[in-house]
Amino acid sequence: MRSSAGEARDLEFRLLGQVEVLANGVPVPLGGAGVRRLLALLVLEANQVVGRARIADVLWEDEPPSTARTIIQGYVSKLRKLLSAHAPGDRVEIITRSSGYQLRVDHDLVDLRRATALIDRARGLPPAGRAELLAEALRLWRGPVLGGVKAGRLEHVVYELEELRLVALEDRIAADLELGRHADLVVELSGLLARHPFRERMVSQLVLALYRSGRRATALSTFQDFTARLADELGIDPGPQLRALHERVVRDDPSLHWAPAVTEQGGAVPRRPAQLPPSPAGFTGREREIAALDALLVGRDERPSPVIATVVGAAGVGKSALAVTWSRLVAPEFPDGQLFAGLHGFDPEHPAAEPTQVLRRFLIALGVAPEAVPIEEDERVALYRSLLAGRRMLVLLDDARDSEQVRPLLPGDSGSLVLVTSRRRLGGLAVSVGASVLTLDTLPESEAVRIIEAAAGERAAREAVSLRVLAQLCGGLPLALRIVAARLAVHPDRSAADLVAELSDERDRLAALDTDDDEISVRGVFDVSYRHLSEQAAMLFRLTGLVPGREVTPSSMAAMAGIEPSAARRGLRSLAAAHLIAEQRPDRFVMHDLLRLHGREKARTDMTERERASARHQLVLFYLATADLARRSIRPAGDELSFPAQPGHRLPEVDTPAKALEWFDAELGNLIELQRGLLEDGHDTEAWVLPRLMLNFLSARCLVDEWITMHRRALPATDRLADQHAEVTTRIGLTVALARANRHAEALEQAMAARTAAKALGSARDIGTTTANVGMVLMELARYPDALSYVDEALRLAEECGDTLNQASCTLNLGFIKKALGDIDSAVDLLREGIELSRRTGDRETLALGLVWLGDARIELGDGDAAQRLFGEALEIAEHIGVPIEQARARRGLGDVALANGDPVTATAEWSRALELFERLGLAEVETVRGRLAALSGQGKPA
Secondary structure, three states: OEOOOOOEOOEEEEOOOEOEEEEOOEEOOOOOHHHHHHHHHHHHOOOOEEEHHHHHHHHHOOOOOOOHHHHHHHHHHHHHHHHHHHOOOOOEEEEEOOOEEEEEEOHHHEHHHHHHHHHHHHOOOOHHHHHHHHHHHHOOOOOOOOEOOOOHHHHHHHHHHHHHHHHHHHHHHHHHHHOOOHHHHHHHHHHHHHHOOOOHHHHHHHHHHHHHOOOHHHHHHHHHHHHHHHHHHOOOOOOHHHHHHHHHHHOOOHHHOOOOOOOOOOOOOOOOOEOOOOOOOOOOOOHHHHHHHHHHHOOHHHOOOOEEEEEEEOOOOOHHHHHHHHHHHHHHHOOOOEEEEEOOOOOOOOOOOOHHHHHHHHHHHOOOOHHHOOOOHHHHHHHHHHHHOOOOOEEEEEEEOOHHHHHHHOOOOOOOEEEEEEOOOOHHHHHHHOOEEEEEOOOOHHHHHHHHHHHHHHHHOOOHHHHHHHHHHOOOOHHHHHHHHHHHHHOOOOOHHHHHHHHHOOOOHHHHOOOOOHHHOHHHHHHHHHHOOOHHHHHHHHHHOOOOOOEEOHHHHHHHHOOOHHHHHHHHHHHHHOOOOEEEEOOEEEOOHHHHHHHHHHHHHHOOHHHHHHHHHHHHHHHHHHHHHHHHHHOOOOOOOOOOOOOOOOOOOOOOHHHHHHHHHHHHHHHHHHHHHHHHOOOHHHHHHHHHHOHHHHHHHOOHHHHHHHHHHHHHHHHHHOOHHHHHHHHHHHHHHHHHOOOHHHHHHHHHHHHHHHHHHOOHHHHHHHHHHHHHHHHHOOOHHHHHHHHHHHHHHHHHHOOHHHHHHHHHHHHHHHHHOOOHHHHHHHHHHHHHHHHHHOOHHHHHHHHHHHHHHHHHOOOHHHHHHHHHHHHHHHHHHOOHHHHHHHHHHHHHHHHHOOOHHHHHHHHHHHHHHHHHHOOOHHHHHHHHHHHHOOOOOOO
């Protein structure tokens, strides 16, 4: 294997085709799929630390095994052996870092790095040199990228690298057109368009090649065929550049004829332009972002190409203010001048700027006489890059529409820096020219408050609380903060509290942040972003306004919209690309409060009441079905409620305890807000059912505050429905929550009320469950004789009506009570029986509790070995199903066994872990464990 310079390359990493490692030109066996995928990830991120969590996500996506860390270490060990065998010395090595692993490798040994370096070197060269380097780069692609590796989480990389190849191919064809090779290109372009029928630049190149080959009629029919295909399949028209080329072909424009390139620079008289706008008033904060931009200046003179950076973010987040402020700060670093262009990508008053017009202004600013500015865009680009070659210039491009608008305005030589702002991600620039991306988020509260305090002046100290609330209501959005600050400054007689009252009503908040100028109105700038969305993305944006919480997923949005989750995912990522929503983690999208309100407005104005009601109803059905499915994965349902998935709904995978708990964890905020919305809209049945479906989750996670709140909200709904069964069910859940919160007096009151309602209803099953709850509360109050009576009765009722779940719980409770009353032998028999019943019902949470109680009994009988096995099994079950309260109890028991065996070190370790869990859960058992630890350290008596 030889590099372009001709030296031998003893080792080569290849990603642009089959994933391979070549040693002296011979493929090295890599082993299994996991090793191959890990190698691909490390090579893609060569010389960067790749975190273990990132590695696990790429290897196993959402289902990493419990031994993931060990498996990763094994894979790394295999790769190290492979590399040491074929790359002696230290040119290639995998380094272990605290957070992950780093493949240290010369970029020259990686085909992807060589390809991007060749593409970078080609920029700004004359067409012959450009065509040669780009052709050499393209030869490095040997087939589909990452071949032999399941893409999974790396799917976006595959897409980006294919896009890089196609852009490089189009650039090479452009260079060949400049060299007059149009006849040869006709065949090549025809074949390419058969595989990529919607590459508009290729269509333009084919039209031009046909025209220059004397085939004007074919050129025109090619345009017409493409126009028809766009209309039929995508419902859109060709872009302005292709339409302009067509018009020039129609009128047989002489400037389209090929002529050899000239080398003059248009008689340019060098100038030092200084076009930066003035720094915005009131700019504050953003120290982290300014530091990130400052880092762009480090080592830029050693780079082979210009530094390209993008500042992207939502409308009103302060991109332009940051870019202009920083550009003025570093202007002295660019002594040859600063160019500025507003590209109007999202300007409601002006059409987006055409690159060819911006180039004309730049060339004149650089000293080219107006009459000497070339007509063709390609010639303007070439002259522009020639003039910037060897100069240290800063180019600020504000409000870009997309990457294509920016690409012709990029210099071709090192020394210059280009800073671009946009509401879109401009991923094409990151892929094709290696642009760094700085995503601007809203301001932290401290910086937001400073903006408002500056406007408040002397009253800032006495109205500090109101000013902080104002900052929160603005959501840290700089545009909203500036509007509020201006209102405070213009009306010094009006208190900040008045403004807080005006903004607190969500229905009027956007109106309160309006101004006469759309460019400085929150609603106005959001409207512009909304109008640039595709039809489906706009529909999804409207639907986000109907979601009660702040987070959405492809599955929930698909249910609302009546589309596939994959289509919803694409639409949501389009919204994320436009910074109207943020993908905080895979498939979970979060809305800024003000954008959520804007989505709600658009739903109100652009959807009918029937459409809104239908979408909300589908969302409720989606949540009820998923919650029902998920709760059954945690433990048996224990009731007759059932909510199957609706036709067309694709529910998330919640078929294991871990997946079910993870779904509930992620959706908790949405579910709480969903119940609130159901109650406000009068949907009382769904409002009481929802917390019941969440009961297994709330119990497993011991979320007593949410548990109590949701059940207390549901009780009035059951009254309005006059549904006694709903009342009983809700009071049962509330009883257990209050008992878990150590509010036993309230718990007993609810248990008695539930039992009375159950007796009025006449349901033996409900009477049994409520009677068991009374016994449970009395048991926790240590009123054991009273508890025994109720639990005995509950057990008899459970056996009579075949309620095995309640039968298992009552049997275990009887065992606990018997132990407390000193009847240890009866206790052991009952606990064993309850454990067997729990195994049969599949109620693993109750099973874990029973094992802990039986372990306590075994310790009392002096059988430490049996106790240790029981506590160990309980811990294993509790960890598997994700129930921290039983994990804590099992560890407390393991500590008890260790102390009984004369091992205080292990006892301390287990009790400390138990204490941490009990403290996090806020349970009364924390005092028991603290007492044990204190006694062990000589600070108190054993508990």
